[in-house]
Amino acid sequence: xxxxxxxxxxxxxxxxxxxxxxxxxxxxxxxxxxxxxxxxxxxxxxxxxxxxxxxxxxxxxxxxxxxxxxxxxxxxxxxxxxxxxxxxxxxxxxxxxxxxxxxxxxxxxxxxxxxxxxxxxxxxxxxxxxxxxxxxxxxxxxxxxxxxxxxxxxxxxxxxxxxxxxxxxxxxxxxxxxxxxxxxxxxxxxxxxxxxxxxxxxxxxxxxxxxxxxxxxxxxxxxxxxxxxxxxxxxxxxxxxxxxxxxxxxxxxxxxxxxxxxxxxxxxxxxxxxxxxxxxxxxxxxxxxxxxxxxxxxxxxxxxxxxxxxxxxxxxxxxxxxxxxxxxxxxxxxxxxxxxxxxxxxxxxxxxxxxxxxxxxxxxxxxxxxxxxxxxxxxxxxxxxxxxx
Amino acid sequence: xxxxxxxxxxxxxxxxxxxxxxxxxxxxxxxxxxxxxxxxxxxxxxxxxxxxxxxxxxxxxxxxxxxxxxxxxxxxxxxxxxxxxxxxxxxxxxxxxxxxxxxxxxxxxxxxxxxxxxxxxxxxxxxxxxxxxxxxxxxxxxxxxxxxxxxxxxxxxxxxxxxxxxxxxxxxxxxxxxxxxxxxxxxxxxxxxxxxxxxxxxxxxxxxxxxxxxxxxxxxxxxxxxxxxxxxxxxxxxxxxxxxxxxxxxxxxx
Numbered sequence: 001x002x003x004x005x006x007x008x009x010x011x012x013x014x015x016x017x018x019x020x021x022x023x024x025x026x027x028x029x030x031x032x033x034x035x036x037x038x039x040x041x042x043x044x045x046x047x048x049x050x051x052x053x054x055x056x057x058x059x060x061x062x063x064x065x066x067x068x069x070x071x072x073x074x075x076x077x078x079x080x081x082x083x084x085x086x087x088x089x090x091x092x093x094x095x096x097x098x099x100x101x102x103x104x105x106x107x108x109x110x111x112x113x114x115x116x117x118x119x120x121x122x123x124x125x126x127x128x129x130x131x132x133x134x135x136x137x138x139x140x141x142x143x144x145x146x147x148x149x150x151x152x153x154x155x156x157x158x159x160x161x162x163x164x165x166x167x168x169x170x171x172x173x174x175x176x177x178x179x180x181x182x183x184x185x186x187x188x189x190x191x192x193x194x195x196x197x198x199x200x201x202x203x204x205x206x207x208x209x210x211x212x213x214x215x216x217x218x219x220x221x222x223x224x225x226x227x228x229x230x231x232x233x234x235x236x237x238x239x240x241x242x243x244x245x246x247x248x249x250x251x252x253x254x255x256x257x258x259x260x261x262x263x264x265x266x267x268x269x270x271x272x273x274x275x276x277x278x279x280x281x282x283x284x285x286x287x288x289x290x291x292x293x294x295x296x297x298x299x300x301x302x303x304x305x306x307x308x309x310x311x312x313x314x315x316x317x318x319x320x321x322x323x324x325x326x327x328x329x330x331x332x333x334x335x336x337x338x339x340x341x342x343x344x345x346x347x348x349x350x351x352x353x354x355x356x357x358x359x360x361x362x363x364x365x366x367x368x369x370x371x372x373x374x375x376x377x378x379x380x381x382x383x384x385x386x387x388x389x
Numbered sequence: 390x391x392x393x394x395x396x397x398x399x400x401x402x403x404x405x406x407x408x409x410x411x412x413x414x415x416x417x418x419x420x421x422x423x424x425x426x427x428x429x430x431x432x433x434x435x436x437x438x439x440x441x442x443x444x445x446x447x448x449x450x451x452x453x454x455x456x457x458x459x460x461x462x463x464x465x466x467x468x469x470x471x472x473x474x475x476x477x478x479x480x481x482x483x484x485x486x487x488x489x490x491x492x493x494x495x496x497x498x499x500x501x502x503x504x505x506x507x508x509x510x511x512x513x514x515x516x517x518x519x520x521x522x523x524x525x526x527x528x529x530x531x532x533x534x535x536x537x538x539x540x541x542x543x544x545x546x547x548x549x550x551x552x553x554x555x556x557x558x559x560x561x562x563x564x565x566x567x568x569x570x571x572x573x574x575x576x577x578x579x580x581x582x583x584x585x586x587x588x589x590x591x592x593x594x595x596x597x598x599x600x601x602x603x604x605x606x607x608x609x610x611x612x613x614x615x616x617x618x619x620x621x622x623x624x625x626x627x628x629x630x631x632x633x634x635x636x637x638x639x640x641x642x643x
Binding site (some may be wrong): 001004005007013015016018019020021022025026036055056057072077088090091092093095097099104105107108109110111112115121124134135138144146147182189325 | 391492494568579580581611614615618625626627628629630631632633634635636637638639643
C-alpha cells in the first residue's frame with residue numbers, strides 16, 4: 001500500500017510499504033477514507049519530540065471502512081464506516097474502566113521509553129513516536145486497529161466524512177478541555193490557539209454553558225474563523241502589548257474563570273519570554289517554548305482552572321508560584337476520546353457541532369507532504385489539511 | 390559519580406549489600422543523560438549528514454543507557470540462594486538479578502492459573518528468551534547468547550504455594566545458574582493483584598561469563614517489567630500488544 005512516512009526531520013515522503021494484517025484477535029483492518037494533519041505531528045516533524053524511526057508511517061486522526069475483522073471482534077462488522085480515536089485502548093484495565101482511556105495500561109508495546117521518561121507508560125497512539133508504541137499511522141491506504149470493539153465508533157447515516165473526521169482527535173480533545181473547566185453559568189473561558197483543538201474547545205465551552213469564550217491567536221484568518229464558526233471573541237496577541245492585561249480588562253479586572261492551552265510546546269510569542277525560549281530551543285537546551293502556558297497561568301482569575309491540552313515535553317521556567325498563590329486548579333490529559341466520541345456524534349447529528357469547517361485543504365494521499373507543508377506554514381489560511389487515500 | 394555499569398557489574402559482590410536504589414546523584418546523572426540524549430537525538434537528526442547520524446546514534450545509545458541503568462539491583466543474600474553449591478561460589482560471583490512488581494486487575498487465583506498454563510511463560514518472556522514448557526513443572530529456556538553460542542538451560546519448579554508463590558531453579562549442571570520466583574498478593578481496593586517477578590542469573594567464571602553478563606545485563610529491570618506488562622495484558626485482555634507485521638518503510642516492523 002501507499003503511506004506517508006517520516007524519514008527524518010522535515011523529511012516526509014509517500015512510499016510503498018507492506019499492507020497491515022490482522023495480528024491479534026481483537027484487531028480489524030480499516031480502509032482509510034480520510035485522515036488529517038494534527039499540530040502535534042509538527043513536534044516530531046520539526047525534531048523536538050524524540051523516538052521516531054526513519055520509515056515510520058505517521059498520522060493519528062482518521063476514519064474509514066472496516067475491511068477485515070479479527071476472530072474475537074464482537075461488535076464491529078466488515079463494511080462498517082467508523083471513526084477511531086487516536087489513542088489505542090483496551091477497554092479492560094483499571095484506567096479504561098475509569099474513563100481515563102489515554103492512560104490505558106495494555107496498548108503500548110514499548111512501555112520502556114515512558115517508564116523512564118514519565119514514571120509509568122501511557123496508551124499507544126497510531127503513528128506517533130515509539131515512546132507511544134511505534135504503531136503504524138493512518139496516513140495510509142490501510143491501518144490496523146487493535147481492540148476494535150472499544151476503538152471503532154460507527155458513523156451515523158447521513159454525515160459526511162469532513163463532519164466526522166475531527167471526532168478522532170481535535171473534537172474530543174477540545175471537548176475534554178472544556179469539561180475540565182467545570183463551566184458554571186455566566187463563565188468566561190479563554191482559549192490559546194485558534195487551531196482545530198482550540199476551536200473545538202471553544203464550541204464545546206459554549207455547549208457546556210459558557211457565556212463568553214475569548215480566543216487568543218495571531219493569524220487574522222484563524223481569528224476570523226473562530227468568530228464566524230464557533231462564536232468566539234478574539235484577541236490578536238501580536239497587536240496588543242500584553243495578553244494578560246487585555247484579558248484582565250475584558251473581564252472586569254478578574255481574569256477568565258478558566259484558561260485552555262491549545263497550543264503546546266512550539267508556542268510562538270512576542271517579547272523577551274519568546275526570545276528566551278526560542279534561543280534555548282535552538283541551542284537544544286530545552287525542547288519546549290511555553291509562552292502560551294505562561295500567559296494562561298498569569299491571566300487566569302484567582303481560584304480558576306487551567307486546562308492544558310497542548311503537548312509538552314520538559315519545560316523549565318514554569319511559573320508554579322503563580323499557580324500556588326492564585327490557587328489555580330491544573331487539569332490536563334491527552335484525550336480520553338472513547339469517553340467523548342458517542343456524545344460528540346450526538347451533537348453532530350443534532351446540528352449542534354459541525355467541525356467540517358476545519359478541513360480547509362484537501363489532498364490525495366500522494367500529495368500529503370505538500371499538505372503538511374502548507375499546514376505547518378499556515379499558508380493560504382490552512383487550519384487542517386485532510387487526505388483521501 | 391556512580392561507576393559505569395560495566396564496572397559496577399564486574400565489582401558486584403554477593404557478599405556485599407549494595408543499596409536498593411541508585412544514589413540520588415546517580416539517578417540525576419541517569420535522568421540527565423536521558424534528557425541530554427533526547428536533545429542530542431534531535432540535534433543529530435536535524436543535521437542530515439553522516440556526522441549528524443553519528444550524533445543521533447550515539448545519543449540514542451546514551452538514551453538507552455539512561456533507561457537501562459535505572460534498574461536497581463537488590464542484594465541477594467548468598468546463603469538464601471540455596472541452588473548453587475558453595476564450591477561454585479567464587480566462580481559464580483558475577484550475579485545479576487532483578488525484582489519488579491506490577492498490579493494486574495484480576496484475582497490471584499486467575500493469574501496463578503494463567504501463569505501455570507504451558508505457553509504463558511513463552512509468550513510473556515518472548516522479547517528476550519524462548520521459553521518452552523516441557524512438563525507442568527519443567528521449562529526449557531533459550532537465550533540467543535554471545536559468541537555465536539546459544540545459552541540454554543532447564544528449570545524446574547522447586548516451591549509452590551498456589552495461588553501465592555511459585556519458585557523455579559535451573560538444573561544443577563546448567564551453564565547458567567538461574568532462579569526465579571513469582572508472587573501474587575492482593576492489591577488494595579479494586580486494583581486486583583500485585584504480581585512480583587524476581588529473576589536472577591549467575592553464569593560460570595571466565596571470558597564466556599563476561600560475554601554472557603554483557604548479554605544479560607540488558608535483560609534485568611526493563612525486560613522484567615516488560616514481561617510483567619505482557620502478562621498483565623494477556624490476563625486483562627487476552628492478547629499482548631505487538632508490532633508484529635507493523636507496516637513501515639524500513640526493513641523492520643518495530
